[in-house]
Amino acid sequence: MDILHHFKYPSMFDLQLFGVDISVNKAILTLWIAAFCVLALILIASRKPKFVPGFFQNLIEVSIDFIKNEMLFDMPENQKNAWIPFLLALFGLIFICNIISLVPGAAAVTASLNFTGTLAVIVFITSQIFSIKTHGVRGYFGSFVPRDIPPFILPLLVPIEVITRLARPFSLAIRLFANIFAGHTIILVFFSLAIMLKSYFTGMIPLLGSVLISAFEIFIGFIQAFIFTYLSAMYITEAVGEH
Amino acid sequence: MGPLTMSGLTLAIAAFGCALGIGFLAGKGLEAMGRQPEASGSIRTAMLVAIAFIEAIALYALVIEILILYK
Numbered sequence: 001m002d003i004l005h006h007f008k009y010p011s012m013f014d015l016q017l018f019g020v021d022i023s024v025n026k027a028i029l030t031l032w033i034a035a036f037c038v039l040a041l042i043l044i045a046s047r048k049p050k051f052v053p054g055f056f057q058n059l060i061e062v063s064i065d066f067i068k069n070e071m072l073f074d075m076p077e078n079q080k081n082a083w084i085p086f087l088l089a090l091f092g093l094i095f096i097c098n099i100i101s102l103v104p105g106a107a108a109v110t111a112s113l114n115f116t117g118t119l120a121v122i123v124f125i126t127s128q129i130f131s132i133k134t135h136g137v138r139g140y141f142g143s144f145v146p147r148d149i150p151p152f153i154l155p156l157l158v159p160i161e162v163i164t165r166l167a168r169p170f171s172l173a174i175r176l177f178a179n180i181f182a183g184h185t186i187i188l189v190f191f192s193l194a195i196m197l198k199s200y201f202t203g204m205i206p207l208l209g210s211v212l213i214s215a216f217e218i219f220i221g222f223i224q225a226f227i228f229t230y231l232s233a234m235y236i237t238e239a240v241g242e243h
Numbered sequence: 244m245g246p247l248t249m250s251g252l253t254l255a256i257a258a259f260g261c262a263l264g265i266g267f268l269a270g271k272g273l274e275a276m277g278r279q280p281e282a283s284g285s286i287r288t289a290m291l292v293a294i295a296f297i298e299a300i301a302l303y304a305l306v307i308e309i310l311i312l313y314k
Contacts, residue, residue: 004313070288171299178302227295230288 003188007181009107027107027115034100034109038092063088071233074241083236086126090119091229098180098221102214111181113173120173123232131239143239168235172228179224183217250308257304264297 011023045056053061067087072080094110101108109115132140144161145154190210194203272290276283 004309070285174303174306175295175299178305179298182302182305223291223295227292230292 003185003192006188007108007111007184025107027109027112030100030107031097031109031115034093034096037096037100038089041092041096042088060088063091067091067229067233071230072237074237076241079240083233087229087233090123090232091225094119094176094228095222095225098225099218101180101184102217102221108180108184110176111184113177116173116177117169119176119228120169123172123235124169127232127236127239130236134240168231172231176224176228179220180217183213183220186213187217246311250311253311254301254304254308257301261297261301265294268293268297 009025009027011025012029013024015022015024041056042060045060049057064084067084068080071087072083075083097109097115100106101110128140131143135143144158144165146157146161149157187210190206190213194206194210197203197206268290272286272293276286
């Protein structure tokens, strides 16, 4: 009863670059298709912008307004515009990857810890580098100490702050990975239940269940992309803002 | 009490705590939305973020279960 082999993709096209294996498999192709879809969406939305927006332009405008006003609300005003492309690209890539993985035959890119771990590490490194850039190295080490606390609980509080700061990329990566992986595993379990019943008539019921779970997965994919972007915006705001 | 039982128990206890927590949270959130319907947009956003946090904790247990079962 091995279900993990559905998430491992054999390489279709072996490539080597200075001894590092960068062979192409189905997940890489799906990731390229998703990135291309995000690019196409933004290009369609920004072609010939009208004052009364059409559908795609309105979609991107609502997303940008939401990111600017709700997600980045603690940031100083002059830096908000600089972070919007990064967060919009992050949200778009994760959402389109989650949606594409529900198409039969497509690979689930976000259901691999490699991909989500990479995104979380990117957000972590970006936030720490910009924190050092805004406050200097002294200010960066000073950000682990919250204000207005009596100094005798500092040896207890600073390690907790350090561990919190270091555990954030892990929690971001595992949250996204586990949600999408669990959703796809439940769909696979329904399919194997339909096969185990060995009858065309009663096998329809687990298939109906898998359709419902797929519909729920669309919603979960959107929520998880939104949560990843929202928490990344919160961590970046906390790293860059004054304290 | 082999690995199969233990891994199932891990996820069951984690899901129990998570369901309790999300139930409390959603109840309080919906009550707040009923008290002040103008703020329901921001209450809904904050409630969803908190639900994702609690759900992530239940999913850490799922990852540990997969590690136990397949190692």
